[in-house]
Amino acid sequence: MTAPGSDIILARMMALHPKIIDLTLDRVWRLLDALGNPQDALPPVIHIAGTNGKGSTQAMIRAGLEAEGARVHAYTSPHLARFHERIRLAGALISEDDLTALLDECYAANGGETITYFEITTCAALLSMSRVPADVTLLEVGLGGRLDATNVVARPALTVITPVSMDHEGYLGDTLARIAGEKAGIIKRWVPCIVGPQEDDAMTVIEAQAARLGAPLIAQGQHWHVWEERGRLVFQDEAGLCDLPLPNLPGAHQLDNAGAAIAALRALGRGPTAFEGAVTRAFWPARMQRLAQGPIPEAAREAEIWLDGGHNPAAGQALARHLATLPPRHTHLVCGMLNTKDIAGYLGPLSAQAASLTAVSIPGEAATLPAEATAQAARAVGLEAHTAESALAAVQQIAATEPRARILICGSLYLAGGILRENG
Numbered sequence: 524m525t526a527p528g529s530d531i532i533l534a535r536m537m538a539l540h541p542k543i544i545d546l547t548l549d550r551v552w553r554l555l556d557a558l559g560n561p562q563d564a565l566p567p568v569i570h571i572a573g574t575n576g577k578g579s580t581q582a583m584i585r586a587g588l589e590a591e592g593a594r595v596h597a598y599t600s601p602h603l604a605r606f607h608e609r610i611r612l613a614g615a616l617i618s619e620d621d622l623t624a625l626l627d628e629c630y631a632a633n634g635g636e637t638i639t640y641f642e643i644t645t646c647a648a649l650l651s652m653s654r655v656p657a658d659v660t661l662l663e664v665g666l667g668g669r670l671d672a673t674n675v676v677a678r679p680a681l682t683v684i685t686p687v688s689m690d691h692e693g694y695l696g697d698t699l700a701r702i703a704g705e706k707a708g709i710i711k712r713w714v715p716c717i718v719g720p721q722e723d724d725a726m727t728v729i730e731a732q733a734a735r736l737g738a739p740l741i742a743q744g745q746h747w748h749v750w751e752e753r754g755r756l757v758f759q760d761e762a763g764l765c766d767l768p769l770p771n772l773p774g775a776h777q778l779d780n781a782g783a784a785i786a787a788l789r790a791l792g793r794g795p796t797a798f799e800g801a802v803t804r805a806f807w808p809a810r811m812q813r814l815a816q817g818p819i820p821e822a823a824r825e826a827e828i829w830l831d832g833g834h835n836p837a838a839g840q841a842l843a844r845h846l847a848t849l850p851p852r853h854t855h856l857v858c859g860m861l862n863t864k865d866i867a868g869y870l871g872p873l874s875a876q877a878a879s880l881t882a883v884s885i886p887g888e889a890a891t892l893p894a895e896a897t898a899q900a901a902r903a904v905g906l907e908a909h910t911a912e913s914a915l916a917a918v919q920q921i922a923a924t925e926p927r928a929r930i931l932i933c934g935s936l937y938l939a940g941g942i943l944r945e946n947g
Contacts, residue, residue, distance in 0.1 A: 528623035532630055533606060533644070540639040544694060546670040550638045554646045555675060557632045561646075561653035562675045566596065568660045569787060570676060572668040572706045573685025575837045576719065576780045579772055580685050581663050582807040583784035589614060590800020591793060594657040598648045598673070600641065600665045603808055603832070603940035610648045612655045625651050641665050645672035659791075667695050669708020682709050682738075683717040683787055685780065687725040688837035689865070699724045707732040715790055718742040719783045741786055749782030751775075756802060758785045765795070770802045773811040774845040809939035811845060817946025819915055819932075823922035827852065827929040830943070832936035834860060836868030842933065843872035853925060856880040857917040858901070858934040862892045866900040869934070877931075879907040881917040885938045897934075914942060 555562055569584060571577045578599055588595050597611040610617040617625075629647040645665070652660055659680075662673045687703045695702045703725035710716050710732050718729060720743050733740045741747065747760035751769065756778060758765040765785065770777040784801045809832035814820050820828050833842055846854055856877045860866050870880070882897035892900075894910040901908035911917035914932055921928050932942055 527619055529606060529619060529626055532623065532626040533640075535630060536626070536643050537640050539633070539635075539643065540637050542639065544641070544666060545639055546667060546694060548670055548672070548674065550636070551642050551646060551672045551675060553636070554629070554633050554638060554643065555649070557634075558629065558646060558650050561650040563677075564653040565649065565660045565676065566652075566657045567680040568662055568676045569681045569683060570662050570664070570673065570679045570709050571683040571685070572664040572671075572709045573683075573719065574688045574690050574702070574706070574835065575833070575841070576685035576776065576783070577663055577683075579777060579780045579805070579807045579810055580683060580719070580783050581661050582772075582805040583770070583781055583801040584787050585661055586804040586806075587784060587788045587793060587797035587801030588659055590804060591797045593659055596652040596655070596657045596660040597663075598645070598652070598661065599663040601936055601940075603936065604944045606644075609644070610651055612651060613657045617651060621651070642672045649675070664706075664709065666691060667705035667708070669705045674709055677711070679711060679714055681715055681717065681787055681790055682711065683719075683783060684709070684729060685719045685783060686837065687721055688835060689868075690835040693863070700728050703728040704732070710736055710738045712736040713738060715739045715741055717783055717786045717790065720744065720779050741790060743779065743782060743786075747782060747786045749778055749785070751778060756781060758782055758798070760786065760789065762789060765798050767799055767802050770805070772805055772807055774841060775848065776841040776844070808943060809936060811842075814942070814946055819918050819942065819946050822915060822919050823926070823928070823930065825926045826918070826922055828918070829929070829931045830939055831931060831933045832939035833933065834864050834869060834935050836865055836872070839869040839872040842931075843876050846873075846876040846931070849929070852927070852929045853878045854929040854931060855921045855925070856906075857883060857911075857914050857921075857930060857932045858897055859883045859885040859894070859914070859938040860892045860897055860934040861885070861888065861890045861937065863890060864892075864935075866892065866897065867904060870901055870906065871904045874904045874906050877906060879909065879921075881909045881911050881920060883911055883914055883917055883938070885935055886913070886941055888937050914938070
């Protein structure tokens with residue numbers, strides 16, 4: 524089978540820089556200038572940063588805007604099954620023909636200069652969004668914020684910072700305050716910023732940056748509140764109270780993400796239709812997604828099969844809280860992680876909710892943590908641990924001894940992407 528044209532060009536782009544991550548904006552500015560500065564021709568931009576929840580929050584904002592009939596561009600990363608997922612133009616994923624032509628144009632404009640894969644593909648996304656009419660552009664930060672390739676819009680309509688926690692310390696800093704400083708780099712002079720729940724060290728940094736730039740903060744716990752009451756979501760700010768259904772994205776942490784989305788929609792002047800759409804119509808794959816088709820569910824027909832791509836300590840805590848709310852059933856983890864992650868911090872909270880863990884290596888990922896290393900880390904936090912050759916084999920092993928188990932495949936978006944490609 525012949526590879527799509529976009530895959531061939533994307534492979535070429537991977538070779539344009541020796542590093543996957545090299546945070547600076549110099550190369551981005553150079554290429555954007557060669558492309559005619561498309562970042563200056565985008566529909567109004569909402570720029571979203573944070574460690575956890577930025578993808579879900581973006582999905583809810585998009586669902587809310589589209590519920591009111593708005594045409595929405597959206598850029599997100601990484602993709603799970605296909606690169607096309609990263610670029611949504613006026614509501615639809617970019618087509619293969621358009622993506623191939625776009626990447627080819629950007630590759631030629633770059634002239635063989637050094638540039639990272641994320642930088643050149645972000646420039647391609649901005650170029651595509653500048654050429655298609657829409658009402659709003661949603662840009663999700665890839666890593667950090669201050670030096671992220673998306674941080675090139677001089678005057679967004681709104682910025683959003685979801686919860687900040689420890690992750691990517693090798694690039695962003697080894698303290699919560701330093702990481703928050705990188706995330707707060709998306710704040711722009713006089714542009715309102717929606718802020719989700721933060722630890723004190725992070726909030727202090729965000730508030731200081733906003734004060735320096737005269738950017739109004741609209742922060743959870745100060746300017747808006749969100750909570751669950753009698754099976755409903757209640758949002759309250761100075762404009763009044765909203766009584767809404769609970770988010771269709773599972774997990775108690777989605778209340779906070781929904782609150783940030785509603786606060787953003789309120790700041791944009793949107794109304795009740797948008798608020799309800801945000802909590803009832805959002806879809807975000809590999810965030811406690813129930814798998815219902817493909818080889819893995821077929822291998823364990825009586826089991827519950829779930830997929831989640833969270834991979835840092837805060838994600839482990841959120842998953843553990845959610846698992847504790849589910850109806851009683853033995854939960855078994857199938858876990859694969861990258862060697863750059865805090866595996867003990869991720870697995871520690873889950874140890875109280877899981878009966879066992881079966882570790883796998885992530886196929887095709889050079890930075891995968893070997894399965895046995897993941898198993899050893901699981902044993903260190905008190906989990907019964909085994910290994911398997913693949914996620915499918917792990918599910919088969921679990922189902923052979925406990926057919927009606929709850930099985931959660933977790934630990935990495937890269938593992939989740941492979942699962943969705945095979946079982947989507």
